């Protein structure tokens with residue numbers, strides 16, 4: 153190391169930024185012995201730690217696994233799960249799987265798009281809400297299904313979902329997770 | 335004060351405690367089972383609460399805690415446990431009292447006190463929580479008499495409603511890993527002969543005979559071989575694989591162990607959807623338990639056979655369910671399919687011989703080994719043996735997970751088990767096999783569900799997703815939906831699929847928007863056949879199926895859209911208008927307040943009107959109107 157190099161703020165992390173979240177990535181790298189075929193696992197860890205994969209993270213993964221950046225970028229953009237943009241504070245996912253679609257989840261999505269002025273994959277300008285669509289969250293018995301901040305809600309109606317999302321944004325207690333109808 | 339028990343669903347996997355023995359040889363397993371079953375009185379009372387995805391959303395976890403608290407307060411020692419999915423998602427949360435199998439439906443935490451007081455203490459049945467048969471109004475107390483269960487044949491799902499999925503001891507006490515012990519005492523060739531004789535065919539879609547596939551892989555030279563469990567469950571609207579992994583993960587592992595032994599593999603992978611966190615957790619816990627006991631690792635049960643399993647997370651790409659794409663993904667690459675041959679059995683993961691099976695195929699294997707091939711082959715038709723697991727969803731009364739013998743008629747599945755169509759609507763079609771499959775219309779309801787009959791009708795058995803469409807479902811829109819799905823999921827590697835699905839989708843979108851032209855149908859047919867013939871992988875080869883099959887049975891609906899600019903099911907937004915019927919409108923302003931487009935006018939107590947130029951046809955007004963005054967034309 154050159155004498156002029158700035159001292160590393162946190163020597164225990166391999167990443168020069170000192171961001172401790174990189175340590176989580178390092179742990180996965182170590183567990184999987186820096187094998188190149190562990191790229192997807194590494195990206196999973198990174199996305200979990202950072203919420204999304206920014207350039208810095210992709211470059212770091214490429215360096216550590218000795219893979220071309222284009223390769224890492226190719227993998228990160230191929231899979232829907234990985235996101236290269238930060239999401240909003242809250243997320244609302246509308247399931248558009250077949251079971252939900254025939255129970256009109258498309259109308260729920262349309263109502264949300266209208267209400268919050270964003271399309272699936274977008275985040276509101278104030279960074280409060282991200283809207284997303286899912287292929288099927290595996291709760292088809294409850295169709296139509298929405299997932300708000302990780303909580304699954306079944307047998308939804310468009311106006312109910314809009315109210316739930318508004319409540320989540322306002323940090324007030326959302327209506328209890330759907331109780332079975334009588 | 336009573337301590338709140340830890341959440342049964344979030345409880346960490348039971349650490350290997352001192353009482354669970356290390357299993358060094360076959361006899362140790364048998365001894366452990368004997369000890370476990372001796373301690374257990376047969377027909378001992380117990381309460382199980384369904385922990386399937388549906389019941390969980392409706393608070394089954396809290397129901398379980400409430401029941402545990404009630405029983406603890408009484409000093410009643412009977413176990414109360416959360417199990418995997420019982421299947422009857424429509425009526426959840428479900429609580430079953432054993433040994434009678436008394437079933438309570440739609441149970442809330444507040445009901446726990448009454449269940450404890452009346453049923454546990456007093457032996458009285460609480461009528462209000464029983465399942466009520468919609469037609470007769472009869473209340474049916476026992477699980478076994480409810481039509482949803484009565485007509486099923488639960489083999490693979492049998493333990494889902496009784497086991498604690500996080501307990502290896504539960505599984506072993508119920509006979510778990512006995513099939514592995516049996517297999518290890520046989521030669522690999524004999525194990526394969528048994529699986530071949532059972533007639534088991536792959537449950538992941540293509541229906542390839544499982545025993546034959548294993549044999550192909552076993553005969554390959556080399557000592558490094560792999561087995562993979564395909565748990566990517568890509569069909570949107572299906573959750574059978576998820577429920578098996580959540581409810582009985584050890585059965586999947588046992589199947590993989592038996593297969594690996596037969597094939598000569600020492601390493602296995604479970605490729606599982608990232609969207610299924612609970613399944614991932616249960617499977618990881620099961621692997622850790624099996625490793626701790628010596629059921630995974632080196633020299634398993636003293637047989638000299640070594641096997642280890644790892645979990646790999648899917649990352650949201652439908653095409654990764656295709657076997658060659660899945661293997662690319664396990665290798666950390668972009669999940670693009672490659673041409674076959676070479677088949678995975680010859681050159682699979684890292685170029686080594688690899689055997690890949692679906693979750694349901696693996697889970698059937700222990701049953702076959704334990705009970706014998708003849709037992710399994712009793713069920714089914716001459717060419718399709720055993721049982722199939724379907725997730726039955728859509729416009730059906732009893733949404734849920736069912737297991738039926740192959741050869742059952744679609745009518746029995748939909749009407750006897752599924753309870754028919756809600757709201758007195760007419761059945762229109764059942765889509766089987768998801769985006770790769772086709773639909774079966776009412777005139778073929780008596781078809782036997784087996785590989786050959788469904789293929790003859792232009793559908794497939796597929797992986798087990800079954801979506802019911804009723805008279806309110808537009809089949810053109812349904813076909814458009816699937817085409818949009820496959821178009822978005824096409825990996826883009828080959829032209830017919832990448833460009834062809836786009837062209838088909840654009841045509842369908844035009845038809846749904848009301849701009850269809852004569853000749854569109856012929857174009858769809860021609861393009862569909864071309865894509866099927868020339869695509870590289872199964873995704874492209876099957877992508878046109880939903881369109882071709884709806885064209886085969888519902889041509890008139892296409893014609894109505896294209897020639898008469900009408901959507902008979904009143905779904906396609908470009909072809910419908912909403913209106914308020916003056917004689918029904920009470921002027922309550924509910925629709926006006928809810929309309930997101932501001933298209934409704936009218937003062938309080940005055941008849942309202944919808945401005946068709948502003949209306950976005952979202953249908954919200956119709957769903958909120960209490961007087962049924964909003965109609966669609």
Ligand SMILES: Cc1cc2nc3c(=O)[nH]c(=O)nc-3n(C[C@H](O)[C@H](O)[C@H](O)COP(=O)(O)O)c2cc1C
Nearest residue numbers: 536537538564567568655656657691692695872873
């Ligand atoms: C586009 C596509 C998606 C698939 N998705 C799945 C899936 O989600 N689960 C599955 O088990 N098989 C899926 N398959 C089938 C697999 O390629 C493979 O045939 C299967 O896992 C073999 O297992 P089996 O013999 O037990 O059926 C898919 C195939 C294609 C072409």
Ligand code: SF4
Nearest residue numbers: 826827828831871874
């Ligand atoms: S058929 Fe479609 S999904 Fe399959 S390889 Fe070609 S482009 Fe990719």
Ligand code: FES
Nearest residue numbers: 247249289291292
């Ligand atoms: S289709 Fe929506 S959860 Fe499966």
